[in-house]
Amino acid sequence: MFIWKKVRTAAVVCLMSLSLTVPAPGAGGTAEAFTVSNADAAMNSFVQVFYDSSAKYFYTNSDHLVHSEHAHGPDGGLYTDFWWEAQLWETVMDAYERTGSNVYRTMIDDIYTGFNAKYPDMMTNPFNDDLGWWALACARAYELTGTTEYLNRSSFLFGQIYNEWDGAYGGGIWWRRDAHVPGQANAQKNMATNAPMVMTAVKLYSAYNDNAYLTKATQIYNWTKSTLVNGSKINDHIEGTGSGLIKDWDFTYNYGTFLGAAVSLYQATGASAYLTDANNAAGYAVNKMVSAQTLLYEGENDAAGFKMVFARNLNRLRTLGGQPQYLSFLQQNATQAWNHRRMSDGIIGSDWLRNTGTSYVQSLAAAAGASILQLVPADGYTGYIAGNGAYEAENAARTLAGGGGMINESTNAGFTGRGYVGGWNTSGTSIDFYVNQNTAGTRTVTFRYAAGAGNASRFVKVNGTVVASNLVFNSTSSWSAYGTVSVTVPLNAGSSTIQLGYNSALGNTNYLNVDLLSGL
Template identity: 25%
Template sequence: MTRGAEQALPLWGARAGVAELATHARHLRRVWALPATRLGMARWPASPGDHLHLRWNYWWQAHLLDCLVDAQDRAPTGVRMGQILALVRGIRVRNFGVWTNDYYDDIAWLGLALLRAARAVPLDVARPLAEITAQLRAGWTDHGGGGIWWRRGDTFKNVPANGPAAILLARAHLDRADRQRARSMTEWMERYLVDHETGLLWDGLYVRPDGAIREVVTIVYTYCQGVYLGACVELAEDDPGGVWAHRAARTIRAVDNYLAVDGVLPGQEGGDGGLFAGILARYLAQSALRLPHAEGDLARRLVLTSADAAWHNRGVARSGPVFGPEWSRQAVTPRGMRDQRPERDLSVQLSGWMVLEAAALLERASITE
């Protein structure tokens, strides 16, 4: 085989496929032994409680579904179609027959994953999307200047809830006003939670009962940059050269200047934080495809450099690669149920798989050079 032929091989697609197989082998199991169901076990090696999905992390399952849809887009198979359908059933079964919960960010993520899944496989998502989007619309109040809550009955509004909700409402627009709602959510983030010195997004803000802002939480997470970026890119479809594309480009530059280390997106340990870098990588890849500016090329480089680091620093297990929470550092394969390394978490493994699928998406679009 010539060197040219070797370079023509779908390198990132193959690596994403290996990550997919490893996640399947270690994490996908039936829900309470029920046929035609699947759910991702929260940890591996798994405890008896993990096998029973006692700790199941609703929003992690939404990202598992998103990764399966990525894989189906990359290399469609009937087997994976069945796995997607089984996971959707498993989520509903484990959520005791309902689609929603009290967390607006959780349900927005599931709505996004269901919307994508319905475009990849024969799946009727009209009812769950209607329930999810209705709850998101109801979450908007004027407290703190606008935006939706992090969860029902709380005093906190944040980017992790408003970002994915804006993306979902902009994409699905089941109601005529949904796209304007998405604009309003994104404008609220811009007005109250952008650090104008760096261009990065802060986490959120607390409000008093009278609606006044009590405290702005100025922690910076990769997650927040990803969902704000995703919302801006979605809204830029209506105005490619306008304010939304400008804000998306500013966010990409801010990530490169203030977050990435030698071009690699930083991690946030395990648990929920294990997903943060992967989420940013997903929306950077979308930006690379959809932004016609130099920042689109910068987004591409951030994705590919991060994917390369995640792959080359992977750990090794019989079931396949093990990714670490920090892609720039060597991952360590967990040794057993008592091992508390973040590599045990499904979230960390999904993030590694996610950045490889993001690189594979760019590869298919022929913009990896």
């Protein structure tokens, strides 16, 4: 459940923007290939590390210990929480659809049994989005297995969730069943609740041949689009008093659920307008929520699973919507995930641009990597994925000092992508670009930036080694005027880390806005 939303706050204005661009090298080198055997191995590793066959349930963490970072779920957080288990159940369905294996067919039934043992009364959960993920997964399980229990559970949950529709904010389903008053704490209507219910309603319409479900699907979709969608920008939720305040947080799962809802209604009606909506949402995420064409790292805990939801629905757009232009993107992301797995146990971490570390990995993060290899056909490509060489700073990792020191912003015009990183003049902070190259060698990389307060200095490290101790970013005429500065760096074949860091001892301690790293 998205408890973290309750403490999210608006970002402050940033005063420095930077972007980095790196030219793509020629093909060459050797690495792993995305093959059918890779997909098999990724799923086998995921099940072996996380699945408890006696409990018929997935562990939260790869070390099978409870950590305070995400101590939610049965047995004090030993096992995954409500909505995570729904996503992991769908990962098993992804594998079953690809392979037809009796092992995964049995797991579909077993996981459902194990979940009901841990949660004998699902309705004690007040979060409608949590219930909605299970309604959607149950409908999918029915389609795959024909088991009536799954259809019955899906229709029951859909009915309970749909009862949470009312006229506040012009319609929509509430996020929580215990927060229905505009302006009340936790009272919001969000994409994560409403868009999945469109997909579920269409599945129920198909299963029952009951037009009432299609009517509800259309009703929910129309409200969601008119309230939470602004062109190709998919907003997170509406809250507050009166007509409400839109929160425009960017998450890949919002784009995934909305485009998935559009694909479902296209399936049901054949109306091309739904395909247009789906492609608009997909295009925004594919072009702007990436680092060199790899889906961005959005964080740990709930956020680690967001790109799984996006990839699953983008693949539906590709196959059910007849949009083959997304195949290469999905295959490259699958290869990135596979190439960065942990060799000791085959688990894929939350950031597909860098190698999975030695610490425990959360099951939702690992499931995202396992799922994308199940979703798309293997292309047999052998090599690293360098992408297009453009790494947007707002999509890069940030090392903060004392919980702050820099923010993402889009206030000042002239940036590329979704914005830039600014508010940056705190020692110990850095922007960390995880880059990938086909071959080892030196590259000249370029930072795009704005320095409206005067000259600014930063250091550059590559894989922990200083390559520029005092790189000067010359003053620009305003925060909407951008300059570039280049530096030559040595890079590995495969993954490297380019770190742009702040040290007050360097002098020129003015703010800097970083927009892009390019040239790889």
